[in-house]
Amino acid sequence: MSSLSPAVAAAVDDLELAARVVVEGLRAGGHRSPFHGYSAEFQQHRPYRAGDDLKYLDWKLLARTDRLYSRQFRETTSMSAMIVLDASASMAFPDEGLSKFRYASIIAASLAYLISAQGDAVGLMTMSNGGFSYVPARAGRPHLRSLIARIDRLVPGGRWEPDRVIARGAELLKRRGVMMVISDFYDAEDATRREMRRVARRGHDVAMLQVISPEETTFPYSGGLELEDLESGERRLVDAGTLQQNYRVAVAEFLERCRTLAHRDGIDYSLMSIGSPPERVLRDYLIRRGARHQTGHAALRELR
Numbered sequence: 114m115s116s117l118s119p120a121v122a123a124a125v126d127d128l129e130l131a132a133r134v135v136v137e138g139l140r141a142g143g144h145r146s147p148f149h150g151y152s153a154e155f156q157q158h159r160p161y162r163a164g165d166d167l168k169y170l171d172w173k174l175l176a177r178t179d180r181l182y183s184r185q186f187r188e189t190t191s192m193s194a195m196i197v198l199d200a201s202a203s204m205a206f207p208d209e210g211l212s213k214f215r216y217a218s219i220i221a222a223s224l225a226y227l228i229s230a231q232g233d234a235v236g237l238m239t240m241s242n243g244g245f246s247y248v249p250a251r252a253g254r255p256h257l258r259s260l261i262a263r264i265d266r267l268v269p270g271g272r273w274e275p276d277r278v279i280a281r282g283a284e285l286l287k288r289r290g291v292m293m294v295i296s297d298f299y300d301a302e303d304a305t306r307r308e309m310r311r312v313a314r315r316g317h318d319v320a321m322l323q324v325i326s327p328e329e330t331t332f333p334y335s336g337g338l339e340l341e342d343l344e345s346g347e348r349r350l351v352d353a354g355t356l357q358q359n360y361r362v363a364v365a366e367f368l369e370r371c372r373t374l375a376h377r378d379g380i381d382y383s384l385m386s387i388g389s390p391p392e393r394v395l396r397d398y399l400i401r402r403g404a405r406h407q408t409g410h411a412a413l414r415e416l417r
Contacts, residue, residue, distance in 0.1 A: 118390050122219055123211035128265040129258065131391075132222035136230070138392040139399070158182040192233040192290060193250045195282045196221050198264065199296030200239045200246075201273040202343040207326055214269040216387040217295045217324045222261045223395055224293060229257040237263060238282035240273040245281055250290070272344050275300055276308040283312040293320040297329075298371055310378045320381035322398065323371055327388040330368070332360050381405065 117125070117134050125131045158171060160182060171182050198221050204214035221237070228235040229252065236250030237260050246267070248260045275296065282292060292312060298305060298321070313319045327333075334353040341348045368384060375382035383398040 117219070117392055119211050119216075119388060122216065122391060128218060128222050129261045131219050132226045132261060135219065135223040135392045135395060136226045139227070139396055158184060191252075192228070192231075193286050193288060194224075194228050194233065194235045194291040194293065195250060195286050196224060196235065196237050197275075197279055197282045197292060197294040197296075198237065198239045198267070199273060199275065199294075199298075199300075200241055200267045200269045201300060202270050203297055203299050204324070205269040205343055207328060211387055212269075213297060213324045213326055213387055214267075216385070216391065217322075218264050218267070219391045220322065220324070220385065220395060221293075221295055222264055223391065225257060225260055229254070235260065236282075236285065238278055238285065239267065240278050241267060243271065245278065247281075247285065250286065273300060276304040279305065279308045279312060283315065283317055286317060289316040289318075291318045291320070293322060295322045295324060297325060298323050306374055306378070309375075309380055313379055318381075319379075320383070320398075320402070321371070321375045322383050322385055323368070324385045324387065325368070327386060330361070330364055330386075332357050332364075 117131060117138070122131060125134075158174065160180070162183070171184050174180070174182050198217060200214065204217060205212050225235045225237075232252055234250040234252045235257070237246075237248040239246045246263070248263050275294070275298075279292070279294060286292065294309065309319050309321065332353070334357070336353055338351050338353040338356075339348055340351060372382050372384065381398075381402055383394070383401065385394040385398070
């Protein structure tokens with residue numbers, strides 16, 4: 114198996130196998146991973162020398178000793194990543210074939226596999242049954258298998274509070290790291306955006322991976338239609354032909370707003386349609402991410 118089409122993804126029950134197929138496809142294509150260690154840890158002080166960057170001057174030590182010292186840092190090669198996965202009821206759409214949640218789970222497991230293969234730490238944060246569901250960021254194959262198994266046990270349902278989940282996930286990253294939020298982003302749009310912006314300002318590298326089904330963008334329905342809100346259970350009868358044009362415009366504006374404001378806030382953004390093979394959308398995301406980070410961070414680390 115060299116690629117994973119949406120139809121095959123819907124039929125494969127083994128999430129670890131699905132993730133492995135996606136990652137092996139990326140490797141076979143010679144793709145390089147843009148995930149890299151970039152954090153710095155304090156190592157020692159040394160006397161200030163003319164020409165040293167003043168931002169590394171230790172002002173507190175100056176106040177105590179009346180002497181100028183610069184702080185030296187050691188670059189670390191390890192990275193911690195937190196995957197925030199939306200398991201709310203809206204992610205269960207469509208109810209036949211490949212759902213957004215299953216697709217998002219494959220993307221999450223593939224990213225975890227990719228990061229773990231580099232020897233870096235990866236964790237999971239979501240909300241299940243009204244409470245946080247958390248796997249701490251660790252490295253190693255046994256941990257990866259445990260994390261993927263946790264994703265596989267999740268059943269989408271109810272509501273979630275994305276801003277709370279994102280905030281808690283950021284708190285549990287022990288140092289500056291990467292946070293990837295995978296969702297349709299229908300819930301609490303403004304609060305979610307504020308929290309992702311706050312996390313980015315704290316120094317974390319934030320990505321917004323928006324998972325959408327083709328039906329949600331094209332609305333390929335006609336005649337009388339009964340719509341049900343998957344989270345509230347509310348039902349409404351509508352005429353699809355009357356609703357179609359306004360619906361398409363509203364969804365297009367929503368997606369463009371998500372993209373534009375994410376870029377404004379310095380957040381990676383990727384729109385992922387479940388009608389496309391996971392390997393393709395993940396490759397496109399990683400290529401864009403690599404291009405964005407190429408000038409600002411360390412050299413890209415090749416997939417092992």
